[in-house]
Amino acid sequence: MDGVRQSRIVEGDVAAIISYLKGKAELDPMAVVQYSYCTEKQLGYLFWSDGNMQHDYECFGDVLAFDSTYRKSLYNRSLVIFSDTNHRRQTINFGFDGDESMREAIRCEFPNAIHKLCTWHLARNAVVNIKDKEFCAAFKTAVYDIRKEREIWANAYLCEKFCTGIRTTSRCKGINSSLKKFIKFGNCLLELVENLDLVVKDYRNNEFIADYKTLYSNPMMTTGLxxxxxxxxxxxxxxxxxxxxxxxxxxxxxxxxxxxxxxxxxxxxxxxxxxxxxxxxxxxxxxxxxxxxxxxxxxxxxxxxxxxxxxxxxxxxxxxxxxxxxxxxxxxxxxxxxxx
Incomplete structure (x- = not known):
């Protein structure tokens, strides 16, 4: 079965998805499509980002969130979504990737960046693996509190680092929730990317609506100043x-x-x-x-x-x-x- 799957990847699905993304890139000069092959012409990584994503990254790429816990492709490959918030705190997408070596890539490509783990996942792992309720409650307090003398916890160590308010991958989870509307487990790579386009369009439509509301409404003044x-x-x-x-x-x-x-x-x-x-x-x-x-x-x-x-x-x-x-x-x- 594995041999049949690999032959399908090399001969059909991968060729189709690369052709599809290259076609989109020809119509969008700012689009980026990169991929690699491993041994025996197996697909290594696949990354793509369109022109709008590239422009958003130029404007709001000072903080980058990503989550690799979403697995919905036919070949059980990780889907990594790069995202952050725009100037109205709406989630925006910068690109999609199938590579699994994120920590090493961050160390090499962004040597001066602050890499922050998701505090929600840290607390959840403790709750799942340790059944002592009192310990878990104390552990959550230790993780989420900001106490400067305790530098080993992310919030204490990063309390002076700019992060646009992102402390967990909850925004990524919101994207995952949207993905479930469009993507099924049995999707091949081409279907996956086509459906991801629908997800991006849905997010951009929400941004257009918010732009309209901002343009034609004025906030009320509520203070004495x-x-x-x-x-x-x-x-x-x-x-x-x-x-x-x-x-x-x-x-x-x-x-x-x-x-x-x-x-x-x-x-x-x-x-x-x-x-x-x-x-x-x-x-x-x-x-x-x-x-x-x-x-x-x-x-x-x-x-x-x-x-x-x-x-x-x-x-x-x-x-x-x-x-x-x-x-x-x-x-x-x-x-x-x-x-x-």
Whole structure:
């Protein structure tokens, strides 16, 4: 049976899928199709990405998520989907791959990248393999909590690393759920790729709908800092603005404990109302308009936190400083990157 399967791969299915992808690439100058053969002309890896995916990667490829747990091809090959979020936190796809040597590839091709494992899978493996409920509960706490003295856990070690808010492969799981609508276990490679095209079109249709809603609707101003809030609303996509708006609203729960100025650097200390153990420090360098907060929200998500907004209020700022605006979350993220 294995011999019949291999002969079908070499003589029929693989030739058909490569021909199909090359045909698409001829119509799309930005498309990328790469593949390899192993011994006896068996298919090694297969990677493809169309022009829209390539452009999205140029704009939003600063963080890359992938999941190789989906197996639905006739030949039981791994399907690896490269994805991330766009400037409105919608899932976008960068490409598809059938190669299994991801960890080594990351080490070789992205030597300076931070490779983060899925915390959900770590916790799940403990629950599946260890039947002690108390231990599993403690293990989950250890995995998900952010405690700086414990560097062996991902969240503690990566609390200052930008990751667009991705902590698990849950977005990949969402893609897998969509795949189930279009892909069956018995699909040959050609059917697999054709159906993946349908999945991509479904995601892009959702993006077009969201674009339309953003274009023809305006978010409501809900805070007392209307001038600052309105200037922020003009910068960000609506979905991101709502997240930033919550940070502005959070100013109301902060108490200013201390303010000091040393050699052009302003230091502010805040405490959360009725939570004396929640104390945060913000440093502002007047010479370059640079802000740093101990909560590290800017480092992790690329968004200013409520503590920084509180500093802006104390300094009577009416606009968000450019140093606090991450282009990938802005309305013109794609436009700006396409011309650079």
């Amino acid at each position: 209307e001038t600052l809030e309105r200037s922020v609303s003009k910068l960000y996509m609506k979905e991101i603005f709502y997240e930033v708006q919550k940070q502005i609203e959070g100013i109301g729960a902060l108490l200013v404990l201390h303010r000091d100025s040393i050699s052009g650097t302003e230091k502010f200390m805040f405490q959360k109302h009725r939570k004396s153990h929640h104390v945060y420090s913000v440093f502002m360098d007047r010479s370059c308009d640079k802000y740093e907060c101990s909560c590290n929200l800017w480092e992790r998500l690329g968004m200013p936190c409520c503590h920084i907004f509180c500093v802006l209020k104390e300094l009577e700022k009416e606009d968000l400083p450019s140093r606090l605006v991450l282009r990938r979350w802005c309305k013109d993220a794609k436009v700006a990157n396409s011309s650079s």
